[in-house]
Amino acid sequence: MPLRIAVDLVFYTGRKGGTESYARGLFPVLAAAHDDFRFVGIGNRELAEQPPEWFPGEIVPLPVSGENRAAWAAAVALAVGPRARSLGADLLHCPSNFGPAVRLLPTVVTVHDILGTRHPEWVQGRLARGVQALTKATVRAADRIITDSQASADDVHELLGRPMADIDVIHLGVKPVDVLARSGERAGRPYVLAGGNRMRHKNFDGLLEAWALIPAAERPKLVITGSHGDDPLRPVVERLGLGGDVELREWVSADELAALYDGASAYAFPTLFEGFGLPVLEAMARGCPVIGSDIPVLHEVGGDDMAYFDPRDPAAIATAVRKVVGDPDAQAAMAAAGRKRAETFTWQRTADATAEVYRSMARTTARTR
Structure with a gap:
């Protein structure tokens, strides 16, 4: 009999970035490539009104509301x-x-990062304590933990005490994209793209300080999406006198983002902390050069094929940007x-490794009955 797998989608709104990209990338491929699974999603009010086309099962x-984080x-x-x-699921994937x-059935949780535990100073106010408590309870109760990177696995082991034997490191994937090869100068004023939420660890303040250090005559435009x-x-841009050099955009559509990648001279990723760094792969897939932080997790993702800088040194960021x-x-x-x-980071690889986690948990459950 196929495994009936319940998937937590209560968080999903379509505007939360990497965790949602993970869900959209993983579950359609899992269902298409592995016919021994049947999926049901546990969603929120928004998904009830408009079920996502990408999810391979009933919601x-x-x-x-997925817009209310506490709820x-x-x-x-x-x-x-x-x-x-109550739905008769054999396994729950969060x-x-x-x-x-509290564990009520075999459960696997994908822990993308434990930012609130590693750096509680970067999570706002009382929310930090709630995130820490729920993260600890989650890691304690789950049968298995999936992490996107070895860096996140090390954090879960070191800070929350979960044995490494209970953690599966499964890198994320990215869809292949057909784009023209880049050559020669690009038309118009060059620009660098950056994007993400405005949490402190994204380090956009540091990026803006670096921009102010680039001589005006050679300063490219900076486009930052995701607000x-x-x-x-905006006040930082005004304080640094960068009003004519920085364009702040809200959340952009997938098509808009693709066009921005295609026209950019580079993608800047000045983060201080990540669980993986999916924007690095997304930019690479579109043929956009990446300039990013010299932190271990980005070396897992970008290897030798991106340029690195010290994210805490605006002068180093400015130098790397000017060079590229x-x-x-x-x-x-x-x-x-x-x-x-x-091209080596595919959702097929992610799905195949995740499928093996499901099957391993099913075998373990069968042996203990």
Whole structure:
């Protein structure tokens, strides 16, 4: 009989970035490539009204909004497990960091990162304590943990005490993209693309300080996407006198983002902490050279095919940007190498490894009955 797998989708709104990219990339491929699984999603009010086309199964909603972080986190901790059991699921997969506080059925949780535990100073106010408590309960209760990187696995082991034998490191994937090879100068004023939420660890303040250090005559435009509402970076841009050099954009569509990648001289990723760094692969897949932080997790993703800088040193960031943006030949070489590297990170590989986790858990459950 096929395994019936319940998937927590209470968090999903379509506007949360990497965790949602993971869900959209993983589950369609899992269902298409492995016919021994049947999926049911446990969703929120928004998904009940508009079920996502990419999910390979029925959506059974809980009466909470995915826009309310406290509500959906509480639902994951307390309600998703009972609902999965009532649906007759053989296994529950929670793909967005958090899972049930109490195990009611075999459960695997994908822990993309434990930012709130490693760096609670970067999580706002009382939210930090809640995130820490739920992360600890999640990791304790789950049968298995999937992490996107060895760096995240090391954090889960070191800070939360979960044995490495209980953790499966499964890198994320990226869809292959047909784009023209880059060559020569790009038309118009060159620009560098960056994107992400405005949490402190994304280090956009440091990137803007670096921009102010680039001589005006050779300063490229900087386009930063991903804000919601009033952008907290706007006062920083004004203070640094960069109003004519920086464009702050809200959340952009997939098509808009693709066009921005295609036109950019480089993608800048000045992060101080990540669980993986999916934007690095997304940029590489589109042939956009990547300039990013010299931190261990990005070496897992970018290898030798991106340029690195010290993210805490604006002068070092400025130097790296000037070097890449000022050298079209280097851009073309980095673009070609990056595309080749991105081709090795496929959702098929991610899905196959995840399927083996499911089957291993099923075998373990069968032996203990």
